[in-house]
Amino acid sequence: xxxxxxxxxxxxxxxxxxxxxxxxxxxxxxxxxxxxxxxxxxxxxxxxxxxxxxxxxxxxxxxxxxxxxxxxxxxxxxxxxxxxxxxxxxxxxxxxxxxxxxxxxxxxxxxxxxxxxxxxxxxxxxxxxxxxxxxxxxxxxxxxxxxxxxxxxxxxxxxxxxxxxxxxxxxxxxxxxxxxxxxxxxxxxxxxxxxxxxxxxxxxxxxxxxxxxxxxxxxxxxxxxxxxxxxxxxxxxxxxxxxxxxxxxxxxxxxxxxxxxxxxxxxxx
Numbered sequence: 157x158x159x160x161x162x163x164x165x166x167x168x169x170x171x172x173x174x175x176x177x178x179x180x181x182x183x184x185x186x187x188x189x190x191x192x193x194x195x196x197x198x199x200x201x202x203x204x205x206x207x208x209x210x211x212x213x214x215x216x217x218x219x220x221x222x223x224x225x226x227x228x229x230x231x232x233x234x235x236x237x238x239x240x241x242x243x244x245x246x247x248x249x250x251x252x253x254x255x256x257x258x259x260x261x262x263x264x265x266x267x268x269x270x271x272x273x274x275x276x277x278x279x280x281x282x283x284x285x286x287x288x289x290x291x292x293x294x295x296x297x298x299x300x301x302x303x304x305x306x307x308x309x310x311x312x313x314x315x316x317x318x319x320x321x322x323x324x325x326x327x328x329x330x331x332x333x334x335x336x337x338x339x340x341x342x343x344x345x346x347x348x349x350x351x352x353x354x355x356x357x358x359x360x361x362x363x364x365x366x367x368x369x370x371x372x373x374x375x376x377x378x379x380x381x382x383x384x385x386x387x388x389x390x391x392x393x394x395x396x397x398x399x400x401x402x403x404x405x406x407x408x409x410x411x412x413x414x415x416x417x418x419x420x421x422x423x424x425x
Contacts, residue, residue, distance in 0.1 A: 197421035198338060200414065205341040214336035215328045221340060222319045225347060229312045232268060243270055247280045252287055252294075253301060264312075265304030265354070272358035275365035276300070282374050293371070296378045303357065303409060310416050311350050314343075318423055327423070339422045346415040353408035357382065360405060381405065 198204070209217065233242075245259035266272040279300075283293040327336065360382055364374055381403045 195425075197418055197425060198342070201342070201418055203341075203345060205337050208334045208337045211328075211331075211333040211336060214333055214340060215331075218327070218336055218340040218343070219324060221343060222315060222324065225311070226315050226319070229315065232264070243273060245273060245277055247277050249301075252285050253298065256301065256305075261305050261308040262301075264308035266307070266358055266361075267354050269354075269358050272361050275358075275361040276304075278365040279361065279374055282369070282371055284371060292375055292379075296375065296383050299383045300378070303353075306409070306413065307350060307354055307357075310412065311346055314346065314416055314419065318420060323423065331422075335422055339419060342415050342418045342422070346412060346419060349408050349412035349415060353405060353412055356403075356405045356408060384409070 208214070242263065245262060247259075249256050249259045249262075262273060262276065266276070280297060283297055284291060285293055285297055287294075327339065331339070360377070364377060369377065382405050384406050
């Protein structure tokens, strides 16, 4: 009898939720409805989820993803990845760039890819990083380090500081099905953009080192394919036709930053 009652309860919820996609049941909303519901948080974003999950499903997917990536990004080390211990980054990062205490963020920023890490080391030794004069070499090296710091910290900080258990409970209680679906969708975009960015950047660094390029060639490659000259673009404020002719590295980096801002907007609104 108890099982029959449960089945009837579910059937009633299904019937109700067909007309209430933002309720707590199992209905969905298609992409046409989503186009009408663009708010201040996602008005700058081209990508949109194709449909809205129910609140239960949307929150469950968000919860599972947060726990998964918290465990992944908080638990990675060379030892756990079977890489035989942390390699030495043989360049005085803290001496040339005092804002950085050590090179640990470089390892995280390049996903513990030893070839990419050693390639970056080669690039820094190839450039003329003279602390007594400001030149393009210093500017480009500084930008590379900013990339890697963002790669190491942006997503990790977003997860650890903005998706605590208390925050997840608040989101579960206060956000609509559409908002939960979008938070999940854009958080997934942050992860994917970061992965693509790290992959493309790592490939570019390794290619420079493998070809043993000299200083002039390294500067040219950095300027044309890796370094962002536009400050607003670097901070994710402009995604669109203005960068359609830029490299994938720049596009994925800028998109990653923008998606972080979008997720934070949904969480805090």
